Amino acid sequence: MKILHIDASPRYSRSHTRKLTQDFITLWQEKDPAATVIYRDLGKALPSFINENWIAAAFTATNQRTPEQQQQLNESDSLVEELMTADMLVMGVPMYNFGVPASVKAWIDQIVRVGRTFLFEPEDAQPYKPLLTDKPTIIMVATGDSGYEPDGPYASLNQVEPYLRTVLPFIGINQLHFVYAGNDEFGGERLAQSLVQAELQIQHLVDGPLLR
Template identity: 60%
Template sequence: MAQLLRLDASPRRSRSHTRTLVGEFVARWSEGRPADTVIRRDLGYEPPPHLTEDWIAAAFTTPGQRTAQMRDTLAYSDRLVDELFASDVLVLGVPMYNFGVPAMLKAYIDQIVRVGRTFAFDPEAADPYTPLTSGKRAFVIVGTGDAGYEAGGPLASMNHVEPYLRTALGFIGIDEVEFVYTGNDEFGGERLQRSLERARSRVADLTPAREVVDVAD
């Protein structure tokens, strides 16, 4: 049994293609693995706070030296990290904004990429950074206004969503990441529908088949 963490970064509601596709991904996953649990954090509706000077001071203070106020400052970040550690699979819905990730997802990443929690730092080591997160997979569904941002596409060089997320997640130890793209939101019509269908086909390929139990009497 595994735990799936759903992260939605779109502030849109019913008009969000990433929310729709992530919902379909989770539904198919749950159908194929009914014993798994699903938890959800809606970054689009409840954006994480941005980092502050107090947060940085607290995060870079040795845990045993932190004041009660520092611990309070890091409490939200600690909840996010604990939630991440408790999950085996991450599913992210990510609209592309101006070629990068939305600010609310960037704020989330800033809260979970933490020295001493999700990565270790030893300035004397040959490789000073050690990931502290392991055994997790991530699936990222990206929605774009145009199309062709995936690898090999005509707009791939303008895609700063995938390289950033691969780098940030890989830095803390999540390096098994699959991307699904849906585009043409700005064009709509048949172009959008074809893109959504391709994304749905990819989602079907990535989600587990329904378990069939053969019971003999």
């Protein structure tokens, strides 16, 4: 089992998503000591934002790219390969202004790429075809308040889960499991209880059959 572990929070010791992703990894490795982990810290090393040159390179056939165009895609190639070779994806995604952090959006823009992670065949009734092999994906979401879960009172404001449930299956990743920790802005007992519940969900995922 090869796990791609991604953190996105710019906070470190105060980050709830970082702690939750690490707790999952620790528990998983206790059950599967042979599991290896590839770690990517988007909060520390922000992926490049795509630009016009990147787009031109991505939409140029591989055998027609100039050396400069290939250089534009080197970072994307590395990130795509990292994702493709992983058997499991574990992500820490704090909610910022109801959506994903800019670092996560930049990573997604680098990995959602025509010809690499999805096909576009305009002559077909369904022109878009995912190219990645499905893999269990665990996403830790931390929010300032509580109730952003799909059945919560603030679910309609949550743009994190709906977005990831759209874009990741688009490239072939469908096994999505979300764990929420809320009440960061309130702190105290409300935050503590939310973190306890998140840890219980993590333990359930590690112990359960869904990820086997």
